[in-house]
Amino acid sequence: MAQVITRLQLSWYGTPASNVAQVAIAFQTLVMMLVAFVCMRIFIFLIVAYMDPNADPATTVYTDPEPAYFFFAALDDILFYIYIAFCIILIRNVRAHVRAKYNIPESENSCRPGCEDVCCSLFCPCFAVSQMMRHTSDYNEYRGTCCSRTGLEGSAPGIV
Numbered sequence: 001m002a003q004v005i006t007r008l009q010l011s012w013y014g015t016p017a018s019n020v021a022q023v024a025i026a027f028q029t030l031v032m033m034l035v036a037f038v039c040m041r042i043f044i045f046l047i048v049a050y051m052d053p054n055a056d057p058a059t060t061v062y063t064d065p066e067p068a069y070f071f072f073a074a075l076d077d078i079l080f081y082i083y084i085a086f087c088i089i090l091i092r093n094v095r096a097h098v099r100a101k102y103n104i105p106e107s108e109n110s111c112r113p114g115c116e117d118v119c120c121s122l123f124c125p126c127f128a129v130s131q132m133m134r135h136t137s138d139y140n141e142y143r144g145t146c147c148s149r150t151g152l153e154g155s156a157p158g159i160v
Contacts, residue, residue, distance in 0.1 A: 001030065001087075001090060001091060001094065001129050002026065002027045002030040002031060002149075003027070003133065003148070003149065003150050003151035004094055004098075004129065004132045004133055004136055004151075005026050005027070005030065005094060006023070006026060006027050006149045006150050007136045007137065007150050007151075007152075008094070008097060008098070008101070008136060009023045010023070010026065010093075010094065010097060011023070011026055012025065012026040012029040012030055013089075013090060013093065014089075014090045014091075014092075014093030014094040014097065015093055015097070016097065027149045033086075037079070037083050040079060041076060041079065041080070044072055044075055044076045044079070045076065047072045048069060048072050048073050048076065051065060051066060051068060051069040051072065052065060052069060053065055087121075087125065088118075088121045088122050088125065089121075091120075091121035091125050091128050091129060092117045092118050092121040094132060095117045095120060095121060095128055095132060096114065096117045098132050098135060098136070099117070102135070133151065137150075137151070137152055137156070142155075142156035
């Protein structure tokens with residue numbers, strides 16, 4: 001998603017950037033958010049695993065965990081749902097921008113305007129992102145690369 005945002009010159013939350021500085025930090029901001037999310041989840045998981053009195057396979061009697069165990073387990077769930085909500089909103093914003101930029105009409109089966117973008121972001125985000133990546137580049141002419149800001153080789157233009 002960060003590569004599509006960079007290609008389209010958007011801000012880190014998927015809306016048109018008001019200045020060049022917002023575009024310049026969009027990729028790094030999204031990558032750092034992902035790294036922070038993964039690290040926080042691992043850290044909380046380790047805390048929960050350490051606090052679980054039933055983690056030992058030799059334990060035959062179930063023991064109720066302390067209240068802090070449930071707090072950290074709930075914190076992990078809340079963190080997960082916040083991140084998923086952010087991803088859905090981000091994909092929806094970028095998808096709506098792509099559709100507006102290229103005059104792509106919504107499906108005739110949409111229940112109301114904007115509903116298709118939300119549903120695609122919610123139920124099939126991987127397909128929505130790959131569709132936007134294919135729409136904003138020509139992979140037959142420009143080779144895709146994994147670890148680059150735009151996902152394309154260095155000589156490729158930002159948007160094809």
